[in-house]
Amino acid sequence: QSVLTQPPSVSAAPGQKVTISCSGSSSNIGNNYVSWYQQLPGTAPKLLIYDNNKRPSGIPDRFSGSKSGTSATLGITGLQTGDEADYYCGTWDSSLSGLFGGGTKLTVL
Amino acid sequence: QVQLQESGPGLVKPSETLSLTCTVSGGSISSYYWSWIRQPPGKGLEWIGYIYYSGSTNYNPSLKSRVTISVDTSKNQFSLKLSSVTAADTAVYYCARELRMTTVTTGIENWFDPWGQGTLVTVSS
Numbered sequence: 001q002s003v004l005t006q007p008p009s010v011s012a013a014p015g016q017k018v019t020i021s022c023s024g025s026s027s028n029i030g031n032n033y034v035s036w037y038q039q040l041p042g043t044a045p046k047l048l049i050y051d052n053n054k055r056p057s058g059i060p061d062r063f064s065g066s067k068s069g070t071s072a073t074l075g076i077t078g079l080q081t082g083d084e085a086d087y088y089c090g091t092w093d094s095s096l097s098g099l100f101g102g103g104t105k106l107t108v109l
Numbered sequence: 110q111v112q113l114q115e116s117g118p119g120l121v122k123p124s125e126t127l128s129l130t131c132t133v134s135g136g137s138i139s140s141y142y143w144s145w146i147r148q149p150p151g152k153g154l155e156w157i158g159y160i161y162y163s164g165s166t167n168y169n170p171s172l173k174s175r176v177t178i179s180v181d182t183s184k185n186q187f188s189l190k191l192s193s194v195t196a197a198d199t200a201v202y203y204c205a206r207e208l209r210m211t212t213v214t215t216g217i218e219n220w221f222d223p224w225g226q227g228t229l230v231t232v233s234s
Contacts, residue, residue: 096170
C-alpha cells in the first residue's frame with residue numbers, strides 16, 4: 001500500500017473534465033513539490049506536471065496540477081480517448097526516499 | 110534530446126544478483142541525478158534510488174541493504190545491482206533522469222524526465 005493515496009480508477013465521457021487526487025502527509029506532499037506522470041498501456045511513464053503545477057514543453061494545457069496542504073490534484077479537461085492511461089503522482093519524503101502514488105486508471109467512456 | 114536505454118539479463122535466479130545498465134545518449138551524464146524505478150507486473154511504481162554524476166547516492170530505505178547504484182561518466186552509463194533477489198523483485202525496471210533541487214524554505218523539487226523504455230526482469234529458477 002502506497003504512502004501516497006490515489007483513487008484506483010476514475011472515468012468520464014469524452015470532452016468532459018476529470019480530477020485525480022493524491023493524498024499524503026506533512027512528511028512528503030506537505031513540505032515538498034509534486035509531479036505527475038502518464039503511463040499509456042505498455043509504455044514507460046511520461047512526465048505531465050512538475051513543481052506542483054508546471055507543464056513541460058509539449059504537454060497541452062488541458063493538463064493542470066495543483067497542491068493544497070498535504071494533497072495534490074491533477075486535472076484533465078476536454079477528455080480524449082487517447083488520455084486513457086494510468087496516472088501517478090510523485091514526491092519526496094522526509095525518510096529520504098522518492099515516493100509514488102498507487103496509480104489511477106483513467107477510463108474515457 | 111536525451112534518451113535512456115536499459116540493458117541486462119531478463120532472467121535472474123533467486124538469491125543471485127540482478128545487474129542492469131542504463132546508457133544515456135544525446136546528452137552528458139554530468140550535472141544531473143540518475144534514478145532507477147521499478148514496476149512489478151500490474152502494480153505501481155517504486156523508486157529504487159539515485160546517483161549523482163559525481164558518485165553520491167541515495168537509496169530507498171526498504172531496499173538499501175541490497176542495492177548498489179554506480180556511474181561511469183566515461184561511458185555515459187549508470188548501473189544498478191540488486192542482490193539476493195526473490196520473486197518479489199520481478200518487475201519492469203526503468204532508468205530515468207531525476208531533476209532535483211532543494212530549497213530550505215519551500216522543500217525538495219524532484220521529477221523524472223525522460224525515462225527509458227524499461228526492461229522486464231523475471232526472477233525464477
